[in-house]
Amino acid sequence: xxxxxxxxxxxxxxxxxxxxxxxxxxxxxxxxxxxxxxxxxxxxxxxxxxxxxxxxxxxxxxxxxxxxxxxxxxxxxxxxxxxxxxxxxxxxxxxxxxxxxxxxxxxxxxxxxxxxxxxxxxxxxxxxxxxxxxxxxxxxxxxxxxxxxxxxxxxxxxxxxxxxxxxxxxxxxxxxx
Numbered sequence: 001x002x003x004x005x006x007x008x009x010x011x012x013x014x015x016x017x018x019x020x021x022x023x024x025x026x027x028x029x030x031x032x033x034x035x036x037x038x039x040x041x042x043x044x045x046x047x048x049x050x051x052x053x054x055x056x057x058x059x060x061x062x063x064x065x066x067x068x069x070x071x072x073x074x075x076x077x078x079x080x081x082x083x084x085x086x087x088x089x090x091x092x093x094x095x096x097x098x099x100x101x102x103x104x105x106x107x108x109x110x111x112x113x114x115x116x117x118x119x120x121x122x123x124x125x126x127x128x129x130x131x132x133x134x135x136x137x138x139x140x141x142x143x144x145x146x147x148x149x150x151x152x153x154x155x156x157x158x159x160x161x162x163x164x165x166x167x168x169x170x171x172x173x174x175x176x177x
Contacts (some may be wrong), residue, residue: 001023003019003032003033003036004036004041004044006019007019007044007045007047007048007051008037008044008047011047013050013053016047016050016051017054019051019054019146020054020055020058023051023055024059025058025059025061025062027062027065030052030055030059030062031065031066031177032146033047033048033051033052033055034048034052034064034066034069036048037049037052037069037073037083038069038072038073042080044046045080045083046080046082046083048154049073049082049083049086049087050082050086052086052090053086053089056089056090056094057093060093060094060095063094064094064095065098066105067094067096067100068100070087070090070091071100071103071104071107073088074085074087074088074091074107074111074121074125075107075110076109081118081121081172084111084117084118084121085118085120085121085124088108088120088121088125088128089120089123089124091104091108091124091125091128092124092125092127092131094126095134096100096128096131101132101135101136104132104137105129105132105139107125108125108126108128108129108132108140109125109129109146111125111141112125112126112129112143112146112147112150113149113150115150115153117152119155119157119158120157122150122158123157123158123161123162125141126147126161126162127161127165128176129143129146129165130143130165130168130172133169133172134168134172137172137173137175137176138176140169140172140176141173143165143169144166144169144170145160147164147165147166147169148162150162169173
């Protein structure tokens with residue numbers, strides 16, 4: 001199967017899931033998918049990002065070698081919003097390597113504080129930040145402040161996720177004492 005051609009052939013959830021099933025747990029095919037995701041063809045990259053999510057939901061270990069790429073996608077404001085959204089979505093669920101934790105924290109905090117960032121990216125980053133604070137409770141106050149600043153003008157989705165994250169962060173702070 002020519003992966004890029006197949007991604008461009010059709011856009012649907014079912015088609016994305018079929019490609020993800022074809023990739024399965026095979027690292028080489030997943031690596032090829034990630035090359036398309038960070039490549040120059042924006043349409044193929046958007047479709048690859050959707051397929052990436054389906055793959056990593058079932059085989060999260062495939063993403064371990066691509067964490068740097070996900071961070072770069074999230075940090076690049078010229079990247080299509082769908083790519084950043086999928087990168088942020090995956091970061092909220094994948095195991096986060098300790099050596100990249102500071103970069104992930106900074107990237108997510110920057111996205112959370114950026115009012116021009118799509119809401120989905122911001123709320124996924126909120127969850128990732130709360131997870132990181134579970135391991136590093138000393139960072140909780142900074143995240144609590146960032147979330148609280150967005151609450152007055154946030155959408156319903158932002159406020160709902162914000163309330164959950166704030167509750168979790170307060171519990172984290174209490175456990176750390």
